[in-house]
Amino acid sequence: MSDTNHLPTPRVSPDSAPFWAACKGGQLELPVCATCKKAHLPPGPVCPFCFSDTIEWKPASGRGEIASWVEYHMAFSNRFSDQVPYLVVLVELDEGPRLVSSIRDTASKDMRVGMRVEVGFEELKPGLIVPTFSPIEDNANGDLI
């Protein structure tokens, strides 16, 4: 049994608090610049592209593609010792920013850079709700490579 009690708690700051609050409501939200309209991660106090101070939190499409992935064949901590081998993915959202997450119901032999995924939410431990992704049949933006 993996030791979920020892899962770390995300380091929430005033800049990233809206991200985690939205997760609790089952929404993926991104900080979007009111001036240049670009979204960015990790959340910061200004737009890293145009340096504007005006950031608005907006719901994301929740869709994206696998930018990369790895599979752990050894656990580096007790929290994952009963889960090996397990996958970790880097998702590129359709809005542009990338985030690390997990993927559901997928074997490593089926993993592919560029595959389309959609967000869902998972309660890792009481009160800790995080984004996770599942493959979808959707080729909206075409393959990455």
Place this chain on the structure above:
Amino acid sequence: MKIDAAIAGIGASKFGRGLPDSQMAMGTVAFKKALEDAGLCREDVDGISIHQGSPLGVDYDRVASALGLQLHYVNQSWLHGRFVTNSLQHAAMAVSCGMADVVACFTSVSFSRERAILAGEGDHEANREEGGSHGEAPLYGLESPGSGAAMAMQRYMATYGVTSADLAAVPISIRSHACQNPAAIMQNELTLEDHQSARIVIDPLRLYDFCLLSDAAVVVLVTSSDRARDLRQPPVRIAGLQGIQAGREEFVFAPPHLGIAQQTFAPTKTYDLANEAFEYAGATIKDVDAFYTYDAFSPLVLFSLERFGYCGRGEAAAFVQDGRIGPGGSLPVNTSGGLLSEAHVSGWNCIIEMVRQIRGQAGPRQLPRSEVLHWGTPWGDSAILTPM
């Protein structure tokens, strides 16, 4: 003002795994050997530059008090191996502008004893809001420093059609160098079969794609060119330096534009090579006799070769085949065995190997020519060492 600095002395402790000595004890051995090498005494050292503090290493104040030093210049940076050039830069700047006469770059690390801080519950830094310093995301089990290198390599493989067997040429070649170095921890040749049959740790990386978790110390003494000329050894000139590159296009373990972290993805974009260190040294990569890099994970060698223009984007896996980076190759890489096979002294084992090669003191592995040696990392910093 120009950098006018040289390496005048080098010293190392025994390199091993599970060594009984404290970091301070290993560092003291390396420090005394460096003083002996240079023909200097303890009182000549008035500065220290350090980047591996406690608990992996020791902090500057502890070094000063334990060794009875009287310092008036110290530099200590974030506890990571990526700051080798940074540490050398601070030493070179300090002696060039007269803030110190002799600066000891002091690195002593016990990775085997302190491995609990590298991943898992002990790795508090992994919970940074930006993600861990190597891209870790512990909520999802993306743990340990190899995480970012594995993530970058998977995408590199998919983008350029590279395989694990192609990557194997890196640890195999670097192991061949180690076999010519009695101080290296690993002394047996590594075969492709060994590499491919070894366990997968973080797919796509296998056991031999990871460096050693070792215990070791290295001290490098930096002084002005004038002072170095009067000392015991032929001085090694710090001919060119450039700092760490940082920004949204950068990720510590991926080349720019690979699409890791928040980098843009541009599969055919050529790099802005930013080789100021070569301009500073009055050299080009065509002059380089051997290349030295931070081979904590074998993909980093590929990424570094591309970053500095030894080959084009996506070409490094082909470039490293057929012994090209091994002993006798056209571009030997990490001739003492690097972090993969000599020891993980955060890259300082490579720096002292460069010094030995330039002095002509590398014994059976002495390069036929060692006029321009290049240290460069995947995160873009560089140091060019030459004879004075």
